[in-house]
Amino acid sequence: MESKNTAVGPQPLSKELLEEKLxxxxxxxxxxxxxxxxxxxxxxxxxxxxxxxxxxxxxxxxxxxxxxxxxxxxxxxxxxxxxxxxxxxxxxxxxxxxxxxxxxxxxxxxxxxxxxxxxxxxxxxxxxxxxxxxxxxxxxxxxxxxxxxxxxxxxxxxxxxxxxxxxxxxxxxxxxxxxxxxKDKKEKERQERLQREQAAKLQMNIAFRQRNLIVVSQEDSSNPYSPHFDPEDPTQRTLILPVFFLYPQHATSDVIPEFVEDTTFAAHLSTMFPPQAPPPEWDRNGEYVDGKLIIYAMTYRRRLLKVGKNMTLRDVCKAAKAKEGDAKDGLEVKDGCLTFVVVPKGDVEVKWVEEYKKTKNGQNA
The missing domain is CATH 1.25.40.10 (Tetratricopeptide repeat domain)
Known part of the structure; x- marks a missing residue:
């Protein structure tokens, strides 16, 4: 039998071998x-x-x-x-x-x-x-x-x-x-956005001055809430602010993300602590019930203001204004939020007020 020669054509080189030969x-x-x-x-x-x-x-x-x-x-x-x-x-x-x-x-x-x-x-x-x-x-x-x-x-x-x-x-x-x-279009849009932001910031600063609100800190960029005007008010005269309610003896708090300034504090307390509803888990003694709570506001100059339940946020802002001739005063806005203390009437309230005054006097000494 004759053997057949098998022709072998050019074979492709691997990438590594090709680079080596080059x-x-x-x-x-x-x-x-x-x-x-x-x-x-x-x-x-x-x-x-x-x-x-x-x-x-x-x-x-x-x-x-x-x-x-x-x-x-x-x-x-x-x-x-x-x-x-x-x-x-x-x-x-x-x-x-x-x-x-x-x-x-x-x-x-x-x-x-x-x-x-x-x-x-x-x-x-x-x-x-x-x-x-x-x-x-x-x-x-x-x-x-x-x-x-x-x-x-x-x-x-x-x-x-x-x-x-x-x-x-x-x-x-x-x-x-x-x-x-x-590029020009994007730059124009950027400039217009900056102008709107600056105008809004200026308008907010004016609103703060009119309401005796004093910004003491603006560091928490993670805060999802911020003061703004009521979008349903075309006159841009109604301010909406996030508000913290602190419960000091329990070291806890609630946040009202949109407190319309013409709303009374009683409206929020009646929703948060209705008499018929079970108390929050942290209120083991059942002390936090609407009608049995007192609200306090602390001013920039460390004055303590008692907030009547029928007062609106705008009313409290007016009450925080410094007396004629005194240094500037008002409510503190920290990281875009206002803070109020809520305590039960009676011994808890008295104890907290005394401790606050001691702390205030210690800071003023």
Whole structure:
């Protein structure tokens, strides 16, 4: 029986093996990406170094430019940039060659996102040739990447003043104009939002002064509640504030997230502690019942105000105002909230008031 020869075609290489074989070419003088900058004992390398720098500055620069072009076509931008740089460093006397090297190096830096280098090279190219379309075009792309749209538009406009049919520059101008319009719109919206916020803040500050409310802290950014005007009041005269009710002997509290200032305290207490309802878990003695509770407000100057159950929040704000000739006083707003103490009538109330006065006197001593 005759044996059959099975033909085996080219086999694909793994990525690692392919990179290894390509890297091996870098040690072969004719395939090197760049020539060594230091002296070498390799005769072939030495000859290539001499050859690369053999000739006039223009010839040397042209040689490096052509090598850079080959690498650029292969999308090997870093290697291409190195050749263009060597071409620039050779100091050619031909201004067109200088311009081309600078513009080509700018193209590499565009791909590498080195936008500052792009602008520097294009600026040098425009010094050599004020009508360098490539320099204007690449400058506009770099400026757009940096969101400097007005300058990008200026570059395109200058270029089109003498190169009217340049499609690339027309496209760049359209992109820059559209991006600038979007940026301007966002900035306008941001400014309008800031103005609204500032106006609202000013209006709130005026409302606080009118109600003798004194901000003592605004650090708790996690507080989901904040003072605001009643959205159902078109005159913007009714304030709504979050209010804490503290129960000191139980070290606990309740929050009323939206206390309308014209609402009475009795309305909230009757809802929170109705006589027929079971007491809260923390009120083991059943002391917190509507009709048997007293509310106190503490002012900025440590005055203690007894709040009648039929008083509104606006009434308490008026009562907290300092007497004529005394230092400024009012209710404290801490982290956007007002705080009141609620205690049962009788011994608990008396004990708490005495302790508060002791603390007040201790602070004033």
């Amino acid at each position: 890297a091996a070419f870098d040690s072969v003088p004719l395939f090197m990406k760049t020539l060594p900058g230091e002296e070498t004992d390799d005769a072939v390398l030495a000859a290539l170094q001499d050859l690369a720098h053999d000739g006039t500055p223009d010839e040397i620069s042209q040689n490096f430019k052509e090598q850079g072009n080959e690498y650029f076509k292969g999308k090997r931008y870093r290697e291409a940039l190195g050749f263009y740089t060597q071409g620039v460093d050779a100091k050619p006397t031909d201004t067109m060659l200088q311009e081309a090297l600078l513009c080509n190096r700018a193209a590499c830096n565009l791909e590498l996102k080195n936008y500052g280098s792009v602008l520097r090279d294009c600026s040098k190219a425009l010094t050599l040739n004020p009508q360098s379309s490539k320099a204007f075009y690449r400058s506009s792309l770099a400026l757009m990447a940096l969101e400097r749209f007005e300058e990008a538009i200026d570059c395109c406009t200058r270029c089109l003043s003498y190169d009217q049919d340049n499609k690339g520059v027309h496209a760049a101008l359209e992109r820059a104009s559209s991006s600038k319009a979007q």
